[in-house]
Amino acid sequence: MEFKFTEENLEKINRVFAKYPTKKAALMAVLYIAQEQNRYISHEVMQEVAKLLEITEEEVIGVVSFYTMYHTHQPGKYHLQVCTNVSCMLRGAYDIWNAIKEKTGLEDGQTSEDGLFSIEEVECMGSCGTAPMMLVNEDYIENLTKEKALELIDSLK
């Protein structure tokens, strides 16, 4: 599937270019813009980004595969990320994570067939003082309990 940036996004990208002395430095920001437009980073997206930034496709692939926040497959409409690192774990994060796995019938990194949910076990999100927590897309849901998490999933259905 061919990918082209929208006019609006091309303008956004030009503003990003102004921030850095090299075009390559804009790569991470441009990938975010592409991901917002296309929902995930496909091979075509990487080709287009490489062309735009005048770098090789390999350099783009290298960056996409290094950082966890770039999706190479389409995530669910609601991407649920549960932190299970120590501070969250001490306050019951694994109960929540297991309950979410059971409720959605998914395993780490999977997306539901209807495309509604995808789940991911993630590392520390800087929410240790309000642990446990999960992210629903961009939003931090803090001071979480198993009940609250399951209720939230029901409300999103």
Add this chain to the structure above:
Amino acid sequence: MEKIVLPDIENFHELDVYKKHGGYEAIRKALAQTPDEVIDTVKKSGLRGRGGAAFSTGLKWSFMPKTTDKPKYLCVNGDESEPGSFKDRQIFEYNPHQLIEGILIAAYAIGSNNAYVYIRGEYHKWIRLLQKALDDAYAEGLVGEAMKKTYGTNFHVDIFIHKGAGAYICGEESALMESIEGKRGYPRVKPPFPAQNGLWGCPTTINNIETLTNVPAIINKGWEWFAAIGAERHPGTILYGVSGHVNKPGVYELPTGTLLTDIIYNYAGGVPGDKKIKCIIPGGSSMPPLRGDSIEGLRMDAESLKAAGSSIGTAGIMVMDEDTDLVKVLARITRFYYIESCGQCTPCREGTGWMKKILDRMVAGKARSSDIDLVVNVASNIDGNTICALGEAAAWPVMYMIERFRDEFEAVMDNTYVPPIKNKVHSMRQTKITVDRY
């Protein structure tokens, strides 16, 4: 106690309120001095970095070359990915203008016209909050080209936010620079140090968010005032992030050298159910864990913690009560470093995976009695053998947790396990040589 970084003033994050309380006066004061005088003030104040290494901030600034035809850069590290650390987001939310003012002063001191604030990608909300504050400051001509007119100076600096994308390693200063350059976050070999060869090969200084937020107060009130707060050799206040088994987890701004027990019991409300503390990590998960029975009288500053066999790190205090399964905790910590290892150096890339495998085996109750020494052996072979400090960060929790809580690990061993002899040559090599050859 007066708070420096997170003062108790309502709506302090708004530009008007910040200015009403003397905001953006410190930069005027700094601009009236020479950069060297500013560096000298910060050096004398004793301010030390709050990002983990506790290095003298003024000294770091003084490393920047005075004469160079290359541009100079300032990077501000808000990657904040250390487990147990959640202080910088409080600054983005409650005191962004003091941070911006600190950036202006630091940029002036080192002679930089471009500053990049690196913020972890998951902090969408906090990036927006800082961007809002930055836009407000730009609109009033407090930052950027318009500075020249506003302050009547020929110095200016632009501040840009660079959004990370979920890699812990980018909190390491050289990986952070690689990431800003649009590459994989691979740490660089040092030397050359960033002050000589940093961002795009130009002189660069990297400071932590909390560190720079302290700077305006030091310029306003003088180094003598700052140096008198808290511990003598590590003055000022620290944002202590308390998490885990406490009644009131959160960020508490207190002077350096505050008693650890004071922070836990008087501020964080003690341990739920009045349980005893089994283990405590005083500075984020990379720092050596301490025994709960060894924290009486322990003060939270760089020197005291070093003497106690740990480190201040990012002052993320993780508390574990007497019922905590430390084998599980260590396995979880090791999983973190296994996932976050960038894969550049073999000891770290392979070693973290081996340690995770062994610790998972312990959690599953299938460990052999030799596994304790094996995992310590792997850890000590990572320690000191990698380009960046992630190697130590992965090795130290394993080495010190086992050293200090060995009985916990011995208790989960499957002592009935007899390793199969698969290879005869191998088994012979293990045989003790009884003949005296000499």
